[in-house]
Amino acid sequence: MKKMLSMFRFRAAVTAAKLAIVILRLFRSGGTSLPGKLAQKLYPQILDHLSGLFRITMVTGTNGKTTTSRIAASMMEQKRLTMISNKSGANLASGITTTLISALTLSSRPRVSHALLETDEAAFRKLAPRLKPETVIVTNFFRDQLDRFGELHATVEYVREGISKIPEAVLVLNADDSLCVSLGRNVPNRVIYFGMGEGVYPETGASINTDAAFCIQCNSRYEYTSVTFAHLGHFSCPSCGYERPHTHVECSGILSYDNLGSTIEISGPDMRITVKLALPGLYNIYNALAGASFGLALGLDGNKITTALSGFEFGFGRMETIQVQDRELKMVLVKNPTGFNQVLRYLLTQEQPCVIAFAINDRLADGTDISWLWDVDFEVLTLMDDRVRSFYVSGVRAEDMAVRLKYAGISPDRIILEKDYHRLIDGALKKTGARETCYILPTYTAMLDIRKLLKKRFGLKEFWQ
Amino acid sequence: MYELTICHLYPDLLNLYGDRGNIIALTKRCEWRGIRVRKRPVSLNDTLDTEDFDILFIGGGQDYEQSIIQDDLLKGKREAIREAVEAGRVILAVCGGLQLLGRYYRTREGKDIECIGAVDLWTHGGQERLIGNLVFECEFLKSDCFDGLVTGFENHSGKTWLGPGVKPLGRVLKGFGLNGEDGYEGAVYRNTYCTYTHGSLLPKNPALADHLIALALKNKYADFESLEPLDDSIEQAARDTIIKRLTGTRF
Numbered sequence: 079m080k081k082m083l084s085m086f087r088f089r090a091a092v093t094a095a096k097l098a099i100v101i102l103r104l105f106r107s108g109g110t111s112l113p114g115k116l117a118q119k120l121y122p123q124i125l126d127h128l129s130g131l132f133r134i135t136m137v138t139g140t141n142g143k144t145t146t147s148r149i150a151a152s153m154m155e156q157k158r159l160t161m162i163s164n165k166s167g168a169n170l171a172s173g174i175t176t177t178l179i180s181a182l183t184l185s186s187r188p189r190v191s192h193a194l195l196e197t198d199e200a201a202f203r204k205l206a207p208r209l210k211p212e213t214v215i216v217t218n219f220f221r222d223q224l225d226r227f228g229e230l231h232a233t234v235e236y237v238r239e240g241i242s243k244i245p246e247a248v249l250v251l252n253a254d255d256s257l258c259v260s261l262g263r264n265v266p267n268r269v270i271y272f273g274m275g276e277g278v279y280p281e282t283g284a285s286i287n288t289d290a291a292f293c294i295q296c297n298s299r300y301e302y303t304s305v306t307f308a309h310l311g312h313f314s315c316p317s318c319g320y321e322r323p324h325t326h327v328e329c330s331g332i333l334s335y336d337n338l339g340s341t342i343e344i345s346g347p348d349m350r351i352t353v354k355l356a357l358p359g360l361y362n363i364y365n366a367l368a369g370a371s372f373g374l375a376l377g378l379d380g381n382k383i384t385t386a387l388s389g390f391e392f393g394f395g396r397m398e399t400i401q402v403q404d405r406e407l408k409m410v411l412v413k414n415p416t417g418f419n420q421v422l423r424y425l426l427t428q429e430q431p432c433v434i435a436f437a438i439n440d441r442l443a444d445g446t447d448i449s450w451l452w453d454v455d456f457e458v459l460t461l462m463d464d465r466v467r468s469f470y471v472s473g474v475r476a477e478d479m480a481v482r483l484k485y486a487g488i489s490p491d492r493i494i495l496e497k498d499y500h501r502l503i504d505g506a507l508k509k510t511g512a513r514e515t516c517y518i519l520p521t522y523t524a525m526l527d528i529r530k531l532l533k534k535r536f537g538l539k540e541f542w543q
Numbered sequence: 544m545y546e547l548t549i550c551h552l553y554p555d556l557l558n559l560y561g562d563r564g565n566i567i568a569l570t571k572r573c574e575w576r577g578i579r580v581r582k583r584p585v586s587l588n589d590t591l592d593t594e595d596f597d598i599l600f601i602g603g604g605q606d607y608e609q610s611i612i613q614d615d616l617l618k619g620k621r622e623a624i625r626e627a628v629e630a631g632r633v634i635l636a637v638c639g640g641l642q643l644l645g646r647y648y649r650t651r652e653g654k655d656i657e658c659i660g661a662v663d664l665w666t667h668g669g670q671e672r673l674i675g676n677l678v679f680e681c682e683f684l685k686s687d688c689f690d691g692l693v694t695g696f697e698n699h700s701g702k703t704w705l706g707p708g709v710k711p712l713g714r715v716l717k718g719f720g721l722n723g724e725d726g727y728e729g730a731v732y733r734n735t736y737c738t739y740t741h742g743s744l745l746p747k748n749p750a751l752a753d754h755l756i757a758l759a760l761k762n763k764y765a766d767f768e769s770l771e772p773l774d775d776s777i778e779q780a781a782r783d784t785i786i787k788r789l790t791g792t793r794f
């Protein structure tokens with residue numbers, strides 16, 4: 079009787095949420111959390127019930143969740159698995175509930191076998207035991223919106239707590255991140271490590287603002303034999319011996335690297351493949367390695383993994399390109415210092431003249447504290463100052479961004495403040511020369527607004543479709 | 544040519560929330576006026592000498608990092624910092640730095656963590672974090688052409704109280720400040736300035752940055768009179784926008 083009652087509540091909640099999804103779509107609103115919230119209200123255990131219907135993979139970590147999820151999805155396609163994923167960054171309980179409900183038929187049966195769920199780090203603690211994933215991918219840990227999460231180490235502990243409840247899950251972890259590696263220590267789980275091979279990326283000296291310079295086990299300062307960026311690299315602790323583990327999947331060579339992408343060699347058990355990645359930036363090599371590790375866990379061979387990685391293009395907002403006559407608009411989301419530094423480093427590889435527009439908001443989803451702009455190395459922009467036709471600043475905190483650029487060494491008369499997005503796009507495109515690129519670097523909510531405008535003017539696809 | 548040495552204490556550990564923006568602001572505002580700046584990072588196991596700097600900056604860290612420096616700070620650097628405070632050296636301490644300069648920090652569990660004891664203030668760990676943009680009014684910055692308002696962002700759970708010899712830095716118009724109760728923000732003792740306003744405090748409040756630079760030059764050079772003004776229209780715009788948003792005041 080009790081079982082029947084809960085089945086009834088489950089179906090009622092699913093039906094109500096489905097109705098809400100349809101209505102929201104009708105009004106062309108991208109609301110992705112409301113239907114899930116409604117379903118949770120009607121049936122609080124809905125997520126536990128839903129999770130039993132799918133084989134689940136969770137992706138968490140500070141940066142690269144979305145891109146890694148999309149690469150993992152393309153691995154699943156190679157395996158011909160049917161799956162649903164929460165593409166639009168709906169990565170809290172309500173959004174995940176909406177996603178899973180949308181994969182049910184009207185009679186509440188799953189239409190797909192697998193679910194790939196990008197999960198917020200702080201929400202992971204509570205979600206992991208409820209979702210009971212088969213696989214968990216953790217990309218990395220960097221400072222991100224401390225006003226929301228508290229402290230970086232607290233974030234790592236949230237994820238650790240979640241993992242302690244799912245001993246059966248396979249963990250895919252970044253071997254170059256000492257914080258990430260600590261999750262794989264002293265746990266019964268099977269662990270797959272990925273990382274950059276020794277000396278593959280010649281970088282000197284970690285930046286002073288590293289998030290994890292000291293041993294998470296014993297507080298001594300790490301020694302590094304090589305560093306890729308931020309605190310990622312071949313670390314070891316001279317006091318307690320905690321060190322980067324051997325990897326199962328490794329980038330064993332970077333054959334080419336420019337602002338369009340890279341050609342890399344990936345080595346793994348019985349595998350040595352050369353892959354052309356259409357994703358620029360070092361951080362995307364890590365995302366590709368995470369994806370390849372997941373492919374191996376699925377049982378894919380080198381050929382299939384190569385195909386999955388080669389056919390991959392950018393995800394929502396991470397780097398979108400729009401052709402406007404003979405000019406190009408590229409939009410890249412920026413949300414924390416490490417990610418922003420990677421985007422700046424990518425811009426440095428740009429040889430053509432260009433226009434750069436920053437759109438900085440301080441709404442809840444962006445992080446209400448914008449002090450993090452001072453942890454970004456905007457000073458490197460002076461290296462390409464002669465190639466940048468103009469710097470635009472926009473968004474709610476445009477003035478703060480202008481101050482940051484001024485103190486980074488950009489002359490104030492090269493900085494144009496424009497808060498109206500229509501005029502921003504018009505002005506920036508006008509300054510952009512023929513066959514040149516205008517880069518737009520927005521925070522999350524600024525990206526949503528700019529995207530809405532670009533959609534209206536240039537016919538971009540809705541992101542939830 | 545004037546020259547100032549700015550010492551950043553534990554730059555690799557106490558560097559939360561864009562703290563280095565304050566160093567960048569001091570440096571640039573000196574350089575734009577032809578004042579040479581030497582930067583001196585001092586971290587674990589490095590010796591700190593009062594004679595080594597004209598301006599000392601102490602930022603905030605996460606609990607984990609503050610626990611790492613605890614020993615090094617109390618055993619190795621406490622005396623130098625106390626001497627510097629008493630000698631009237633210019634010091635700026637932000638957030639965790641403010642708490643460290645005080646007498647003690649009492650955790651929520653009631654455990655007292657000993658601090659440097661250079662400034663008569665103390666902090667009690669609170670239940671909730673005091674987070675948000677804040678605006679406060681500094682009497683000492685007021686002039687015919689300046690309203691004395693300073694703005695920034697705070698994020699702390701500690702609530703701080705001041706002893707009788709220590710003056711608050713300012714009166715809170717919007718936000719929490721020292722403890723969210725008495726309406727004051729920050730502390731001033733001799734030439735030591737303490738605040739919960741982190742990150743872009745000095746870049747966005749050039750009047751305060753210049754006040755500290757001028758104090759340091761006055762300490763060092765008998766012939767120093769005043770700083771030449773700079774074009775701060777971009778900084779003022781950033782400051783005014785957020786103050787207007789928070790207080791509804793028109794400029």
Ligand SMILES: [Zn+2]
Pocket residue numbers: 293294295296297298315316317318319320
């Ligand atoms: Zn250790």
